[in-house]
Amino acid sequence: MIDNLLLGFQVALSAQTLMYCFIGVSIGMFIGVLPGVGPLAAISMLLPITYYITPTDALIMLSGIYYGAQYGGSVASILMRLPGTASSAVICLDGYEMTRNGRAGAALFLSAIASFIGGTIGIILMAGFAPALANFALRFGSQEYFLLMALGLVAASTLSEGSAVRGLAMVVLGVVIGIVGLDHTSGTMRFVYGQFELMDGVSLVASAMGLFGLSEILSNIGGRDRPLPTEKVSMRTMIPTRREFLDSLPAIWRGTAIGSFFGTLPGTGSTIASFFSYASEKKLSRNRARMGQGMVEGVAGPEAANNSAAQTAFIPTLTLGVPGDAVMALLLGAMIVHGVNPGPQMLQETPEMFWGLVASFWLGNLILLIFNLPMIGLWVGMLRIPYRVMYPAILVLVVIGTYSIRYSVFDIYQLLAFGVLGYILRVLAFPAAPLVLGLVLGPLMEENFRRSLMLADGHFTTFATRPISAVLLVAIIAILAVQIVLPLVSWLRRRGEAQV
Amino acid sequence: MTKTARQRPPLRHILTSKSGLGALLLFLAAAVTFSEVAKLRLGTASAMGPGYFPALLGGLFVLFGLILAVEAWQKPDERLNPGPLKPALLVMGAIVLFALLYRIAGGALAITGLLVVSALAEPNRTLKELALLVLGVIVFVWLVFVLALDLQFDMLPTWLTR
Numbered sequence: 226m227i228d229n230l231l232l233g234f235q236v237a238l239s240a241q242t243l244m245y246c247f248i249g250v251s252i253g254m255f256i257g258v259l260p261g262v263g264p265l266a267a268i269s270m271l272l273p274i275t276y277y278i279t280p281t282d283a284l285i286m287l288s289g290i291y292y293g294a295q296y297g298g299s300v301a302s303i304l305m306r307l308p309g310t311a312s313s314a315v316i317c318l319d320g321y322e323m324t325r326n327g328r329a330g331a332a333l334f335l336s337a338i339a340s341f342i343g344g345t346i347g348i349i350l351m352a353g354f355a356p357a358l359a360n361f362a363l364r365f366g367s368q369e370y371f372l373l374m375a376l377g378l379v380a381a382s383t384l385s386e387g388s389a390v391r392g393l394a395m396v397v398l399g400v401v402i403g404i405v406g407l408d409h410t411s412g413t414m415r416f417v418y419g420q421f422e423l424m425d426g427v428s429l430v431a432s433a434m435g436l437f438g439l440s441e442i443l444s445n446i447g448g449r450d451r452p453l454p455t456e457k458v459s460m461r462t463m464i465p466t467r468r469e470f471l472d473s474l475p476a477i478w479r480g481t482a483i484g485s486f487f488g489t490l491p492g493t494g495s496t497i498a499s500f501f502s503y504a505s506e507k508k509l510s511r512n513r514a515r516m517g518q519g520m521v522e523g524v525a526g527p528e529a530a531n532n533s534a535a536q537t538a539f540i541p542t543l544t545l546g547v548p549g550d551a552v553m554a555l556l557l558g559a560m561i562v563h564g565v566n567p568g569p570q571m572l573q574e575t576p577e578m579f580w581g582l583v584a585s586f587w588l589g590n591l592i593l594l595i596f597n598l599p600m601i602g603l604w605v606g607m608l609r610i611p612y613r614v615m616y617p618a619i620l621v622l623v624v625i626g627t628y629s630i631r632y633s634v635f636d637i638y639q640l641l642a643f644g645v646l647g648y649i650l651r652v653l654a655f656p657a658a659p660l661v662l663g664l665v666l667g668p669l670m671e672e673n674f675r676r677s678l679m680l681a682d683g684h685f686t687t688f689a690t691r692p693i694s695a696v697l698l699v700a701i702i703a704i705l706a707v708q709i710v711l712p713l714v715s716w717l718r719r720r721g722e723a724q725v
Numbered sequence: 726m727t728k729t730a731r732q733r734p735p736l737r738h739i740l741t742s743k744s745g746l747g748a749l750l751l752f753l754a755a756a757v758t759f760s761e762v763a764k765l766r767l768g769t770a771s772a773m774g775p776g777y778f779p780a781l782l783g784g785l786f787v788l789f790g791l792i793l794a795v796e797a798w799q800k801p802d803e804r805l806n807p808g809p810l811k812p813a814l815l816v817m818g819a820i821v822l823f824a825l826l827y828r829i830a831g832g833a834l835a836i837t838g839l840l841v842v843s844a845l846a847e848p849n850r851t852l853k854e855l856a857l858l859v860l861g862v863i864v865f866v867w868l869v870f871v872l873a874l875d876l877q878f879d880m881l882p883t884w885l886t887r
Contacts, residue, residue, distance in 0.1 A: 277874060390796075394751055394789040401758060401782050413775040416761050439816075446812040446846050613847040614858060617840045620816065621862050624823055624839065625832075629876045637824045641817060652807045653747045671778045683771030 230352065233580030237588055242282055242581070249286035250589045253293020254597065257310055258301050258604040264294040264310065265658070266441060268555050269433035270619075273626040280563035281578045285585040287559060291552050292344060292535040292586065295495060296593045299336045299528055300601055301608075303329060312495035312531040315503040319516065319523025326519045328469075330462030335473050335521055336528040337597045343481045343529030344590040347536025350485050352583050355572070359544040362569040367680065368688055370546075371673040372697035374666050377491040377547045379701050382659035389708040392659045395650070399663020402427055404671055422635040429558045431627050431636045432664060435643025436657045438623045442616050443648040463598060465521070473525035476506055480529030487530075488537030491549040495531035495538070502530035536586060543567055543579060548665070551658035558665040741805055745797035751790030758783035812846035819843040831882035836863055 275283035298313030303320035382392030406426035546568035681687030768774030819842035826835035
């Protein structure tokens with residue numbers, strides 16, 4: 226363990242790697258502050274650049290965006306009552322009240338501390354549990370992998386937001402789009418329609434940028450400009466009172482425990498963790514009666530929760546190769562593009578990559594803790610750039626970024642097609658995130674599905690008779706039952722009563 | 726009066742509700758999938774052909790489409806609200822313009838076209854601001870993509886430089 230960590234820090238502390246870590250967390254922090262641009266859009270837009278650097282540096286930078294955004298997300302919530310990311314929405318409640326009470330500085334300071342503690346414990350859990358989980362997963366066969374991916378997809382698309390059926394439908398659409406191109410087993414082209422550029426499948430970058438970057442612009446354009454921040458934060462107001470500090474500590478521990486748990490589960494992640502933490506503070510904290518009036522527990526607890534969840538979310542992604550949400554799916558896709566096979570073998574085949582990531586996460590958290598507060602003024606200043614100047618510039622970056630991956634004008638049309646698709650899906654209230662999950666996992670799922678049934682001589686019972694896969698199958702059925710069948714039954718019953 | 730005679734919204738409402746159109750979208754996806762599957766060999770479960778897995782997916786599209794259709798039929802949810810269409814169309818057009826201009830007129834002009842057309846989507850800006858934006862973005866792209874990252878992005882048309 227110590228040896229592994231030393232190896233990790235050796236990788237992460239090299240000047241170049243440290244620079245990419247710094248770039249990643251800074252961008253993450255900024256887009257976290259910026260309402261409307263999430264880590265998903267930012268990672269999509271930076272994917273093209275990573276084709277020119279080593280896979281380890283690429284992953285370190287992209288991951289930095291993800292957990293950096295968790296730090297930044299609370300800034301806009303506290304200062305402007307605008308959640309920068311979904312997971313910091315709940316921080317608006319007490320965070321903005323603290324700003325109105327003149328305690329904005331203390332809220333920002335304690336949220337940085339809470340983030341750091343939550344993140345650090347999440348990383349320790351990752352270093353401790355990932356190897357054991359990977360060892361366990363080495364026993365998995367195709368059946369287990371297929372069901373594990375199916376479980377991840379079902380959980381992520383039904384537990385997160387909106388209607389379960391819509392989420393599942395988008396997963397299926399993603400899988401279909403994912404298998405476009407050459408089918409390697411049979412050597413047949415599928416869904417190519419004579420476009421030889423589609424032989425290798427649709428471009429991950431074009432689809433991610435189209436679905437999250439371009440469609441965002443297409444839907445927001447012509448709307449109102451966002452409000453400008455007004456609050457000035459001085460360094461002096463950042464020092465919390467003794468009381469505030471003591472009140473926030475238990476909230477941080479509770480939030481970290483909640484976040485670490487939800488982070489590892491597929492489909493839950495940091496948003497659910499922070500909401501759950503806020504709910505538990507409302508029950509457990511000493512000031513529960515005054516929650517919502519600017520209590521620091523309402524900031525520290527959810528902040529610790531969403532940051533620990535952001536770190537533990539890497540555990541299933543890196544050890545099993547099964548991403549829990551769309552951001553993790555993008556990272557997984559980036560790894561595959563770079564020729565790294567995420568999964569239990571990764572720890573053995575490329576230990577320097579895994580432990581380098583772990584070490585860089587902690588360094589990234591440290592950078593965020595140190596630079597977070599001094600940079601807040603800068604980020605808030607950048608928020609003053611009006612949207613009508615931002616979006617054309619973003620558009621240019623998105624288009625050139627897509628083009629530059631293989632110098633293909635065809636990919637620009639792919640980008641446009643996915644942008645339009647994302648726009649239509651948004652208008653029809655379909656979530657786009659499950660689509661990317663399906664797109665990345667689609668080819669892997671088909672391969673494992675095929676192999677499972679080939680090995681089992683065509684008997685579908687193979688998924689139910691192996692012990693681990695039976696457990697997974699039960700979990701999938703349980704989620705589907707709770708998410709789809711139960712609402713249906715209660716609806717039928719209500720209808721039955723109405724008829725009488 | 727019986728409850729079963731409860732008023733049904735007109736079919737037009739059902740079809741233009743979000744779930745109604747969503748169901749149509751899924752049926753369309755199913756149709757595209759099955760028309761492709763028809764050209765592929767299915768194989769058997771123990772030796773799957775290229776069409777086997779897509780056929781299952783097409784079936785799922787039909788299933789989810791039916792569920793949404795029932796939802797739309799029972800309680801048509803909100804009507805469609807696509808927001809202002811003109812700005813979105815302008816942005817789409819700007820991207821097509823970039824793709825067309827890049828080969829014949831080079832990157833600098835293509836960027837200018839993309840910026841100017843997409844800027845039309847949000848009015849009330851001055852000509853000066855737009856000119857500064859175009860200049861700033863071209864310099865930025867040149868610095869970052871051409872100089873720093875060394876990408877093959879031709880600012881001038883290739884027929885002029887070669």
